[in-house]
Amino acid sequence: MTAYIDVDVRPILRAGGEPFSIIMDAVDRLAPGQGVRLIASFRPVPLLSVMARKGFAHTDRPLDGGDWEVLFSPLAAEDAGQEDAGAGLAFEQWPDPVVTLDNRELDPPEPMVRILAAAEELGPGETLSALLGREPIFLFPELEKRGFRWLGGFTPDGSTYQLSVRAPL
Structure with missing residues (x-):
């Protein structure tokens, strides 16, 4: 137990x-x-x-x-590493981003608006990278609704949230 x-x-x-x-x-x-x-x-x-x-x-x-x-x-050792559907592929398997956004100085909802607009311009399987001043919790379900996958987390000092978004294949 x-x-x-x-x-x-x-x-x-x-x-x-x-x-x-x-x-x-x-x-x-x-x-x-x-x-x-x-x-x-x-x-x-x-x-x-x-x-x-x-x-x-x-x-x-x-x-x-x-x-x-x-x-x-x-998880048991043999189950570890299974991905959630929202997260998608392991980060190492994703291509380099074709778009990089620095949204750290923008007030909500502007970072979400910019990321969604840029994501819609991605080709199949392409990625974008974004820097944010906070975790974009309202963005995640919007990306998933549109078929995009995402990976993200805070930098070690906690000051910047780094987000990668991948377009559907």
Whole structure:
């Protein structure tokens, strides 16, 4: 049976913060076989694919008041590396970006608008790269609706979110 450490990011989200680095710090501290019990004020869809790439399966359920509990359980070694449909191929297999955007200084929703417009101009299988000042959580479902795959994460210092988007083949 998996032992879980609890990570409640609701206070961070209520304060307008980005909890991604806190979650990743918790994941980095896990002992072999341990998982994470995440409590958030929304279903963290973008995080599901990030954790899948890190070797974790998930189960989630809504809680009272609109909050969510997500259990991230380590996959068996032979299952590790399976990708979530939203994340797509492993990053190493993607071609170099044909478009690079620096959206760090733009206010929402402009980064999302620029990325979606640039993505629509990509040829089959082409990629774009974007730098953002925050995690674009509202962009992910829009990309997926349009058939695009994405990979992303914060730089080690937490100041920039790096996003790669790949057009459908």
